[in-house]
Amino acid sequence: MGSVLLPVSLLLAATCLVSGSPPTPSGPFWVHINPEVKAVRPGGSVWLNCSHSCPLPESSSLRTQLQQGGMLRGPGWISYQLLDVRAWSSNVRCVVTCAGETREATATITAYKRPDSVIMEAPVLVGHKYTLRCYVTHVFPVGFLVVTFKRGSRVIYFESLERFTGPNLANVTLTYVVRAGPNDLWQPLTCHARLNLDGLVVHSSSAPVMLTVQALSPVAKALASTSIAALVGILLAVGVAYVRKCLEMQSQ
Ligand SMILES: *[C@@H]1O[C@H](CO)[C@@H](O)[C@H](O)[C@H]1NC(C)=O
Ligand SMILES: *[C@@H]1O[C@H](CO)[C@@H](O)[C@H](O)[C@H]1NC(C)=O
Numbered sequence: 658m659g660s661v662l663l664p665v666s667l668l669l670a671a672t673c674l675v676s677g678s679p680p681t682p683s684g685p686f687w688v689h690i691n692p693e694v695k696a697v698r699p700g701g702s703v704w705l706n707c708s709h710s711c712p713l714p715e716s717s718s719l720r721t722q723l724q725q726g727g728m729l730r731g732p733g734w735i736s737y738q739l740l741d742v743r744a745w746s747s748n749v750r751c752v753v754t755c756a757g758e759t760r761e762a763t764a765t766i767t768a769y770k771r772p773d774s775v776i777m778e779a780p781v782l783v784g785h786k787y788t789l790r791c792y793v794t795h796v797f798p799v800g801f802l803v804v805t806f807k808r809g810s811r812v813i814y815f816e817s818l819e820r821f822t823g824p825n826l827a828n829v830t831l832t833y834v835v836r837a838g839p840n841d842l843w844q845p846l847t848c849h850a851r852l853n854l855d856g857l858v859v860h861s862s863s864a865p866v867m868l869t870v871q872a873l874s875p876v877a878k879a880l881a882s883t884s885i886a887a888l889v890g891i892l893l894a895v896g897v898a899y900v901r902k903c904l905e906m907q908s909q
Contacts, residue, residue: 690705774793
């Protein structure tokens with residue numbers, strides 16, 4: 658055994674003499690972080706691998722506001738775990754110092770969640786008005802959400818929820834009261850939820866619903882009596898035409 662080990666230790670000693678001590682990088686060293694951009698679910702975790710070309714770094718660290726978890730090391734790399742990511746967007750810097758020189762690589766971790774559902778309640782006409790109500794469930798970050806109500810293809814209302822800065826998934830309910838117009842009964846109503854995340858746009862829409870008429874509302878009565886009047890008018894006209902035709906036939 659000793660005879661086998663001896664040449665190896667001689668070889669190591671020789672390598673040390675050749676490369677010099679302490680080891681210094683030849684030219685500028687590099688630092689990489691992988692992945693550089695990563696999206697996670699809010700509350701999720703992620704591993705980032707920071708690698709470098711420095712033979713013997715004086716220091717290396719990960720600088721971030723996010724909570725750090727586990728760590729794995731290998732030659733030329735350290736992998737860091739980040740926990741409970743709740744900020745919409747976080748910068749992470751891997752900083753390595755080698756032979757007095759400091760370099761860094763940065764990554765961006767984002768957290769968002771497409772809504773589980775966007776549901777538009779079927780509105781009921783009450784008097785001259787109806788209320789649109791839309792439920793957006795399990796969405797994040799709410800502060801980047803814009804909710805839009807449409808009648809047919811026309812936007813009738815939109816709201817940006819910038820003021821909500823909570824760190825958790827949320828359910829959002831939006832209501833808007835609309836004055837009924839003459840064509841409102843025949844157009845589909847939809848609700849649209851859009852997350853606009855610095856260029857990444859996540860869009861979800863509700864199924865279309867139709868406005869229904871409450872049995873005894875004055876507008877409903879008015880609408881109903883208008884259509885009855887129109888029907889009566891048509892029947893009368895047909896009746897008159899029929900009578901006229903009969904008379905013509907009899908006179909022939
Ligand atoms: C980290 O990156 C290095 C260099 O690319 C690679 O050799 C190593 O396997 C990676 N480690 C993990 C835990 O992914
Ligand atoms: C949001 O709504 C879903 C489904 O309606 C419900 O299960 C959940 O508990 C709600 N979450 C919050 C935070 O209110």
